[in-house]
Amino acid sequence: MAIEIPRIELGDWIESGLNYLTSNYSGVTRGISAVTQTGINGLNDLLMWLPEWGLMGLIALLCWRMSGLRLGIGAVLGLALIWNLDLWDPMIESLTLVVIATLVAVVIAIPVGIAAALSERLYRVIMPVLDFMQTMPAFVYLIPAIPFFGIGSVSAIFATVIFSMPPAIRFTTLGIRQVPKDLIEAADAFGSTTSQKLFKVQLPLSLPTVMAGINQTIMLALSMVVIAAMIGADGLGNEVWRAIQRLRPGDGFEAGIAVVILAMLLDRLTQSFRKTRKS
Amino acid sequence: MSEKRPVKIQVRGLSKVFGSQPMKALELRNQGLKRPEILEKTGQTLGLSNLDFDVYEGELLVIMGLSGSGKSTLIRCLNRLIDTTEGEIIIDDENIPTLSTKELLECRRRHFSMVFQNFALFPHRTVQQNAEYGLEIRGIDKAERTETARNSLKQVGLDGWEDAMPSQLSGGMQQRVGLARALANDSSVLLMDEAFSALDPLIRKDMQQELLELQHRMKKTTVFITHDLDEALNIGDRIILLKDGEIVQIGTPEEILTAPADEYVERFIEGVDMSRILTARHAMRPVRATAREDDGPRTALRKMSENGLDSIYVTSRDRKLVGLIDAETAERAVKEGQQTIDSLIIQNFRSVAPDEPMHNLFAMFSDKSFPIAVIDDERRLLGVVVKGAVLAELAEAGDN
Numbered sequence: 001m002a003i004e005i006p007r008i009e010l011g012d013w014i015e016s017g018l019n020y021l022t023s024n025y026s027g028v029t030r031g032i033s034a035v036t037q038t039g040i041n042g043l044n045d046l047l048m049w050l051p052e053w054g055l056m057g058l059i060a061l062l063c064w065r066m067s068g069l070r071l072g073i074g075a076v077l078g079l080a081l082i083w084n085l086d087l088w089d090p091m092i093e094s095l096t097l098v099v100i101a102t103l104v105a106v107v108i109a110i111p112v113g114i115a116a117a118l119s120e121r122l123y124r125v126i127m128p129v130l131d132f133m134q135t136m137p138a139f140v141y142l143i144p145a146i147p148f149f150g151i152g153s154v155s156a157i158f159a160t161v162i163f164s165m166p167p168a169i170r171f172t173t174l175g176i177r178q179v180p181k182d183l184i185e186a187a188d189a190f191g192s193t194t195s196q197k198l199f200k201v202q203l204p205l206s207l208p209t210v211m212a213g214i215n216q217t218i219m220l221a222l223s224m225v226v227i228a229a230m231i232g233a234d235g236l237g238n239e240v241w242r243a244i245q246r247l248r249p250g251d252g253f254e255a256g257i258a259v260v261i262l263a264m265l266l267d268r269l270t271q272s273f274r275k276t277r278k279s
Numbered sequence: 280m281s282e283k284r285p286v287k288i289q290v291r292g293l294s295k296v297f298g299s300q301p302m303k304a305l306e307l308r309n310q311g312l313k314r315p316e317i318l319e320k321t322g323q324t325l326g327l328s329n330l331d332f333d334v335y336e337g338e339l340l341v342i343m344g345l346s347g348s349g350k351s352t353l354i355r356c357l358n359r360l361i362d363t364t365e366g367e368i369i370i371d372d373e374n375i376p377t378l379s380t381k382e383l384l385e386c387r388r389r390h391f392s393m394v395f396q397n398f399a400l401f402p403h404r405t406v407q408q409n410a411e412y413g414l415e416i417r418g419i420d421k422a423e424r425t426e427t428a429r430n431s432l433k434q435v436g437l438d439g440w441e442d443a444m445p446s447q448l449s450g451g452m453q454q455r456v457g458l459a460r461a462l463a464n465d466s467s468v469l470l471m472d473e474a475f476s477a478l479d480p481l482i483r484k485d486m487q488q489e490l491l492e493l494q495h496r497m498k499k500t501t502v503f504i505t506h507d508l509d510e511a512l513n514i515g516d517r518i519i520l521l522k523d524g525e526i527v528q529i530g531t532p533e534e535i536l537t538a539p540a541d542e543y544v545e546r547f548i549e550g551v552d553m554s555r556i557l558t559a560r561h562a563m564r565p566v567r568a569t570a571r572e573d574d575g576p577r578t579a580l581r582k583m584s585e586n587g588l589d590s591i592y593v594t595s596r597d598r599k600l601v602g603l604i605d606a607e608t609a610e611r612a613v614k615e616g617q618q619t620i621d622s623l624i625i626q627n628f629r630s631v632a633p634d635e636p637m638h639n640l641f642a643m644f645s646d647k648s649f650p651i652a653v654i655d656d657e658r659r660l661l662g663v664v665v666k667g668a669v670l671a672e673l674a675e676a677g678d679n
Contacts, residue, residue: 031666186399188360190413191388191465200416 021149028146043096050186052083058067067272078261087258094235097153101160102218109165128168138163138224140232158230164220171213175206200242215270222263287500289335293366295352298323301364307350314523326352327524337498341515343505349524350504354472358391359383361669388417392461394429396473398453402447405440406456411465433464451482452458469501487514520544537641560633563653563662572601576612576620579604599658603628603649630654631663640664
């Protein structure tokens with residue numbers, strides 16, 4: 001005789017929870033939405049206002065100063081290709097989304113990472129949450145984003161922040177925990193307060209690790225921003241998405257290559273920042 | 280030991296238990312159980328057990344023991360980097376274990392600076408910024424702390440290195456920075472945790488010597504931790520021997536060497552106790568100057584002051600030892616206008632043959648501080664032995 005085990009209605013619970021949030025906190029989400037949209041538009045407009053060659057020059061200069069001539073030349077060639085393929089505007093849109101999502105993620109992640117490093121209890125709570133955030137398939141975040149923030153770029157940012165934040169938190173925590181015990185002891189022995197210890201010893205010493213985390217966050221943000229085209233985010237992802245729908249592999253690869261170029265530039269640039277700070 | 284000296288830190292009944300049920304462990308301790316039994320019965324480690332000692336103002340106190348003896352725990356209890364389980368640590372009427380967090384910060388800033396075994400320099404700060412650290416967190420203004428840190432760097436011989444990063448320096452130099460960082464703070468007590476143990480032997484000897492000179496100059500109360508008996512004998516005014524978290528013996532280096540409190544100390548000093556093999560010849564130094572028996576007191580006095588001596592041996596024309604005259608007596612004779620010194624010569628010094636075993640020399644130093652004369656069969660003066668030389672020679676022999 002089979003025992004009837006009732007199905008756990010996990011999905012229903014989550015849905016009613018999300019519904020509750022959307023109906024009761026729509027004011028909040030709408031506020032966030034408005035602010036974020038303004039930020040996106042502002043940055044977009046600024047970057048688009050610059051002539052293509054002007055922005056190209058600026059980025060190349062930055063790459064040259066931060067890393068070297070090779071990256072500078074690479075930046076010029078890569079961006080010129082994107083311009084030539086008529087993907088300049090979508091590239092700017094993607095860049096905007098990445099920059100804003102990364103900023104939000106880092107602003108949240110660093111304090112959380114510090115807190116988790118200093119409090120064992122918080123550490124034990126946060127780590128499984130991070131595992132959850134990172135292993136949950138990225139697409140899933142897109143679904144609740146829509147009722148919260150509507151279709152479009154703000155939802156994309158919301159999903160991107162959640163998806164890309166964990167490495168910044170993890171690396172911050174790791175960086176601070178990796179500070180050698182004898183240095184902490186030395187700081188204590190001279191009578192440092194907790195905040196003196198944090199700002200004069202722990203944070204400066206964990207900076208390279210924190211920067212590695214931010215680099216990871218940027219990379220994840222870029223990959224998520226592309227996926228977020230599925231919920232109407234603008235940018236290179238949108239080009240890919242359209243190519244899929246029309247079954248045009250050529251267009252798809254063109255946009256894909258533009259994503260790769262953008263990713264490489266962002267990666268090398270943030271890595272070089274990390275190295276300069278280290279030496 | 281009987282003389283009364285001003286006490287800087289008073290430690291009374293200090294115990295430390297590592298584990299979650301410290302009281303249970305102390306209860307067993309009070310029933311007379313020792314560390315291994317307590318660990319077996321309760322899972323608690325008795326780190327320190329009921330320590331009583333004083334740290335005198337201006338002395339260099341060495342706490343020595345093997346690893347696991349509790350010496351690192353002890354030094355960290357003094358400035359409460361480790362919380363104590365019971366007992367008092369009193370410095371200037373403040374009982375450190377009961378201070379609030381804020382008072383403790385203040386107390387650490389005022390009283391303690393620390394030098395660490397692996398230097399613990401801040402790698403992201405320059406040498407100068409490292410030396411400034413203690414002053415910086417106390418909120419001392421930039422100009423003053425720059426000046427103070429610069430001075431303490433100069434004291435340890437690092438002027439010109441202010442802008443270097445610690446990673447550019449050798450181990451010995453890094454530890455000088457560590458020392459400068461501690462000195463800049465001008466705290467009343469210097470804690471040195473195996474400060475020289477990570478250095479190679481030659482540099483270590485130099486650093487010990489420099490520490491002695493610094494200490495002599497500044498009279499800073501210093502607690503020095505080491506696992507190395509040679510080092511302890513070389514630099515310590517007094518030594519506390521620690522074993523399994525308990526004090527085995529407190530005493531001057533001579534007392535430890537000549538009158539080991541128990542078998543443990545005896546075994547400990549066995550490695551160093553070359554005193555049975557070494558003889559007076561090893562420790563003796565050439566005589567810098569002697570007076571002749573037909574010299575006047577004025578000449579004798581001049582010979583002493585030229586050579587920085589407090590007393591001088593008097594020899595006959597054929598270099599045979601006649602006796603000894605001290606500066607005070609000679610000075611009096613000059614004032615009184617005496618022309619010869621033969622009436623002033625005293626005999627209450629010790630003289631030994633060059634093959635006298637060194638351990639016999641310790642006891643001879645206890646009464647009077649005249650150097651011991653080393654003479655041959657015909658009473659010719661070969662050299663003198665001073666107290667420091669005996670210990671230095673032993674320490675060296677222990678190394679080899």
